Amino acid sequence: MTVTLKGLRAFSSVARLGSFTRAAGLLHITQPALTVQIRQLEAALGLRLLDRTPHGAEPTAAGRELARSLEPLLRELDQTVSSLQDLAARRRGAARLAALPSVASGLLPPAMARLRATHPELHVRLHEAVTGQIYEMVRAGQVDLGIATDLKPGGELTVDPLFRDQILALLPPDHPLAERKAIPLALLAGERLLLLEPDSSIRRLVDDAFAREGRMVTPAQEAVHSGTLVGMAQAGLGIALLPSTAAELRMAPELAARPLGPPGIHRMVGLVRRGGRSLPPAAEALAEALRAEAALLAPPPRRPPNPPLRRAARLSPPPRRAG
Amino acid sequence: MTVTLKGLRAFSSVARLGSFTRAAGLLHITQPALTVQIRQLEAALGLRLLDRTPHGAEPTAAGRELARSLEPLLRELDQTVSSLQDLAARRRGAARLAALPSVASGLLPPAMARLRATHPELHVRLHEAVTGQIYEMVRAGQVDLGIATDLKPGGELTVDPLFRDQILALLPPDHPLAERKAIPLALLAGERLLLLEPDSSIRRLVDDAFAREGRMVTPAQEAVHSGTLVGMAQAGLGIALLPSTAAELRMAPELAARPLGPPGIHRMVGLVRRGGRSLPPAAEALAEALRAEAALLAPPPRRPPNPPLRRAARLSPPPRRAG
DNA sequence: TCACGGTCATAAGGATCCACTATCGGGGTC
DNA sequence: GACCCCGATAGTGGATCCTTATGACCGTGA
Structure with missing residues (x-):
């Protein structure tokens, strides 16, 4: 005894087509099922919505009124739903990163x-x-x-x-340290170092690594952007320390890039x-x-067998709450 | 696996209240039933709409988007329905007569x-x-x-x-015919008659009645409106023939109104x-x-035991189709 | 005039759905 | 650590809904 979306759609179809039988075909149900649906909607509203004739069905005044109001409502609802499904199907939306x-x-x-x-x-x-x-x-x-x-x-x-990536030293290929496959921190300590500013996580990483060996880092030059450090290294101002995955490394193919350590800084x-x-x-x-x-980066990162990020679109079972 | 009005309302409530339990109370269902409803809606849309937290539930980005679109839609639908129910309850509407x-x-x-x-x-x-x-x-x-x-x-x-009403003759009380309780058509034929124009059903009734007695009606005066005829009768221009239920009869209480016949014209x-x-x-x-x-008119009209006009608001059984 | 093809309505049966009760697991709080 | 509140889950009984089969009625054409 309640208004149902199914019932409203059923009514809309019958009102539009003027026939229970044809509307039932459109809705992929049988005609008796449609008859019951309409009857229930009429009972819920307390109104006769359709006049049954030998040739089909025709909306009453109330039915015409309902059909007129209903049409844009149903269309907008369908639009909302399909828009959400676009979102679910990743045909729409923005990731904020x-x-x-x-x-x-x-x-x-x-x-x-x-x-x-x-x-x-x-x-x-x-x-x-x-x-x-x-x-x-x-x-x-x-x-x-x-x-x-x-x-x-x-x-x-x-x-x-x-x-997982590591810090590389970027230095002129004719620099003496460039002959090594990896550069110990102890040898770097005496060099002119080009480092990112202290609020960068890489800088903190470098500072910590030196501190673990009991050394203080005194950079010859600091910068906010990696590109600046690479430019300085190109100009022979010192040795830049940058993460291996930073694209700025490719700015200067003429410079040598060497890992640190052992154990290196990761x-x-x-x-x-x-x-x-x-x-x-x-x-x-x-x-x-x-x-x-x-x-694609080698070596592949150690990851648990199941990706920790579940797919939101796969709904059963839903993700457990935060643990 | 389909979007339901119930499910949409359920979601809207949960999104608004931020709690399954409270929304369930509002909807007069239990919390497990609501949980199932929401799960089915999410499955139908292929989207997670609510993030469950220890304190309740909070809409996801998609959920917020849906809630925003849904609110005006549901409100408008409810408005449409209640407007139709006003119509059904006869609190609204116009009868065209x-x-x-x-x-x-x-x-x-x-x-x-x-x-x-x-x-x-x-x-x-x-x-x-x-x-x-x-x-x-x-x-x-x-x-x-x-x-x-x-x-x-x-x-x-x-x-x-x-x-059922009858035709009355409206004539001055001092007219000789006014002494009779009913005036035979034969006596009327020689009088100056004040009749409605020929397209009126009353005029046709009068013409037919005279014709059945083999007489032709030659009105002294014709008019479109009954009031005009009454006025003429008041002025002594003749005898007006009017239906007994016409309110214009009451315009001239000083005139005598007499039925015709027998058998009279009904x-x-x-x-x-x-x-x-x-x-x-x-x-x-x-x-x-x-x-x-x-x-209230006497005698009460002969009517079949059941009123032939069925109440549209009483839906079962619906009226049979045209016979 | 009678059969036929169309309409919608009705009835009965079976599958499905749904809401309820009872219970669980987890988080926060006193 | 013992509650209290939250939502999730399981199981069951009842309501719902759809299907098939059939009926009543109308209009049409042979």
């Missing part, structure tokens, strides 16, 4: 190209930031996804490993998201593209 | 007063016409209801008897509607008021 500058220049562009190939309608809204800011933006819901160093932040954030880069929250489909697609691109 | 002038001045006004007393929001749109036009307007759907003489029209029209006035078509609720209410008012 906060990423480290090194990843934004390195891993991200090919991942975006991959995304565009598979899901051409999806957009990426990129914010470049350092790890702390990235965590904060994910926590605040300003972005769906973050790419940052894996610092195991507490609270409501979840970080899934994406790839960092784990991960995908950051809010635990217990499902990712929007577009962000899910971007995450997949990023993981696929990261898998 | 075509009536004979004599009825429009006689029976109709008290019936409209009765209607206003019981259903103050209903309107009556009145067309005054002669019987042939009335039948045509009902047939064409220009009006919902007609009041005309019962000529047993064929086709798709149904006429239900409303009342007519049956009936409610005309399209067979197989249900009456709009407002027209149904008007018909009821008209029947109630007609029942």
Whole structure:
């Protein structure tokens, strides 16, 4: 005894076609089922909506009124639903991403190209930031996804490993240290070092590594952008320390790039998201593209057998809440 | 696996209240039932709409988008439904009526007063016409209801008897014929007669009655409006023949009104509607008021035990199709 | 005039759906 | 650590809905 979407659609079809039988065919049900549907709708409204004639059915005044109001409503509802299904099918939507500058220049562009190939309608809204800011933006819901160093932040954030890269020293090929396959930190300490500013996660990584060997880092030059450091290294101003995945390394093919250590300086880069929250489909697609691109880096990152990011579109069983 | 109005309402409530439990209370179902409803909606859309948290539930990006589109849609639908229910409850609507002038001045006004007393929001749109036009307007759907003489029209029209009235002669009280209780047609034939124009059903009735007695009617004066004839009778211009229910008779209390015959001239006035078509609720209410008012006329009209006009609001069993 | 093809209505049976009760698992709080 | 609140799950009984089969009625054409 209640108004049903099915009943309204049924009525709309009958009113439009002027026939129970034909409308039943259109709705893929039998005519008796349609008759019952209409009767229930009429009972729910307390109104006769259709006059049955020997030639079919014809809306009453009330029926015409309902049909007129109903038509745009049903159309708009269908539009809303199909728009949401577009979103679910990743034919629409934007992923809001906060990423480290090194990843934004390195891993991200090919991942975006991959995304565009598979899901051409999806957009990426990129914010470049350092790890702390990235965590904060994910926590605040300003972005769906973050790419940052894996610092195991507490609270409501979840970080899934994406790839592991290492810090490389960028130096002139005729530099004495360039003869080595890897450059010990002890030997670097006396060199003129070109480093990112202290709020960068790479800089912190470098500082920590030197500190573990009991050394203080005193950079010859600091910069915000990796490209600046590469330019300085090209000009012979010193040795730049940059992550291996940063695209800026390719700016200067004439320079030698050497790993540090042993043991070297490594960092784990991960995908950051809010635990217990499902990712929007577009962000899910971007995450997949990023993981696929990261898998091409050797060695493949150690990852648990099941991808920690579940597909939001696969609804059963739903993801457990944040743990 | 389909989108349901119930499911959409359920989602809307949960999104608005931020809690399954509270929304379930609002919807008068239990929380597990609501959980299932939401799960089915999510499955139908292929999207996660709500993120479950320990404190309740919160819409995802898709959920917010749906909630935003859904709110006006549901409100408008509810409005449409309640507007139709107003119509069904006779709190709204207009009855389109075509009536004979004599009825429009006689029976109709008290019936409209009765209607206003019981259903103050209903309107009556009145067309005054002669019987042939009335039948045509009902047939064409220009009006919902007609009041005309019962000529047993064929086709798709149904006429239900409303009342029976007779033709009265209106004449000065000092006229010799006024001494009789009833005036035979034979005596009238020699008088100066004041008659309606030939397209009126009353005129045709009078003509036919005279013709059955082998006489031709030669009116001293013709008019379109009954009031004109009454005025002429008042002025001593002749004897006016008018139906007993016409309110214009009351214009001239100083004139004597006498029935004709025996056998007199009678007519049956009936409610005309399209067979197989249900009456709009407002027209149904008007018909009821008209029947109630007609029942006050003595003698009560002979009517079948069940009112031939069924109530459109009572849906089972529905009226059979046109016979 | 009678059979036929069309309409919608009705009835009965079976599958499906749905809401309820009872219970569980997890998180936060005192 | 013991509650309390949250949502998820399982199981069951009842309502719902669709299907097939059939009926009543109308209009048409042989």
